[in-house]
Amino acid sequence: xxxxxxxPTAAVQKLSLDKTTTNxxxxxxxxxxxxxxxxxxxxxxxxxxxxRKSSSDNNVVDIKTLDRESVKFSDEIAQLGWKxxxxxxxxxxxxxxxxxxxxxxxxxxxxxxxxxxxxxxxxFKVVKPKGVTIKDVMDKxxxxxxxxxxxxxxxxxxxxxxxxxxxxxxxxxxxxxxGEESLGGGSGKKKKKEKKEDx
Numbered sequence: 001x002x003x004x005x006x007x008p009t010a011a012v013q014k015l016s017l018d019k020t021t022t023n024x025x026x027x028x029x030x031x032x033x034x035x036x037x038x039x040x041x042x043x044x045x046x047x048x049x050x051x052r053k054s055s056s057d058n059n060v061v062d063i064k065t066l067d068r069e070s071v072k073f074s075d076e077i078a079q080l081g082w083k084x085x086x087x088x089x090x091x092x093x094x095x096x097x098x099x100x101x102x103x104x105x106x107x108x109x110x111x112x113x114x115x116x117x118x119x120x121x122x123x124f125k126v127v128k129p130k131g132v133t134i135k136d137v138m139d140k141x142x143x144x145x146x147x148x149x150x151x152x153x154x155x156x157x158x159x160x161x162x163x164x165x166x167x168x169x170x171x172x173x174x175x176x177x178x179g180e181e182s183l184g185g186g187s188g189k190k191k192k193k194e195k196k197e198d199x
Contacts, residue, residue, distance in 0.1 A: 060131045063106045068167045068174070072103045074134055075164075078179065083160045085145040085153060088138045097135035101165075105131030111165060112173045113154050120171050121154060138162070141176070154178070 063071070076099065080091040091097055101109070108127040115121040122144065126136050141162065150157030155178050163179040 060105045060107055060129070063109050066104075066106075069169065071106075071167060071174075073165050074099055074101060074103070077134060077165075078161075078163045080134075080138075080162065082138065082162050083150070084141045084162055084176075084178065085148050085150065085160065086142065087146070088135055088142050091138070097133065097138065099134055101132045101134050101137055108132065109137075109174065111137070111176055112171065114168070114171065114175045115154070120173055120175075123173070137165075 074096075076093070076096045080093060080096060082088075082091045088097065107129050108125060109132055110123065110125045112120040112123040124140050124144065126132050126140055128136055145153060150160050153160050159178040159180050161179045161181060163177040165174050166177055167173075168175045
């Protein structure tokens with residue numbers, strides 16, 4: 001009798017196991033499907049996307065992607081009344097220093113101090129991944145010229161005030177523009193008044 005009942009029992013057990021396996025697989029497939037549907041909304045995957053958006057919101061670009069002749073520099077630079085051999089902190093308006101040098105902001109930019117209209121002089125580069133500010137460039141100029149007397153500056157004491165920057169098509173470079181006098185009444189102007197009082 002035991003020999004007669006064993007085959008059906010084995011068959012029934014096999015059928016039962018197959019059924020269980022099939023149901024579990026189906027349930028697992030449903031769970032997997034549900035989990036996959038939730039994955040895009042998981043915090044670990046949304047955070048990097050948010051950081052990328054934040055970075056792009058600054059609109060900081062590579063200078064190479066712009067038309068050099070159309071790069072717009074801040075028109076407030078000339079109002080600072082700042083001599084290139086003075087400390088950056090002596091500028092007339094400290095708030096202007098924090099502003100971006102260009103619109104749109106750039107990650108890096110190179111300048112030269114022309115010796116003549118046809119000859120490039122000292123060159124320097126400013127790099128700031130979050131955008132080059134007016135102060136960043138002034139710091140570079142101050143570092144190069146802070147130990148020089150007015151008469152020893154590239155264009156002498158008559159043209160010692162920073163006026164701005166412009167693209168020079170002949171030199172294919174952005175050049176530093178220096179003016180004859182301060183428009184903002186900064187430290188340089190004060191020195192001139194002191195000299196007059198002494199004389």
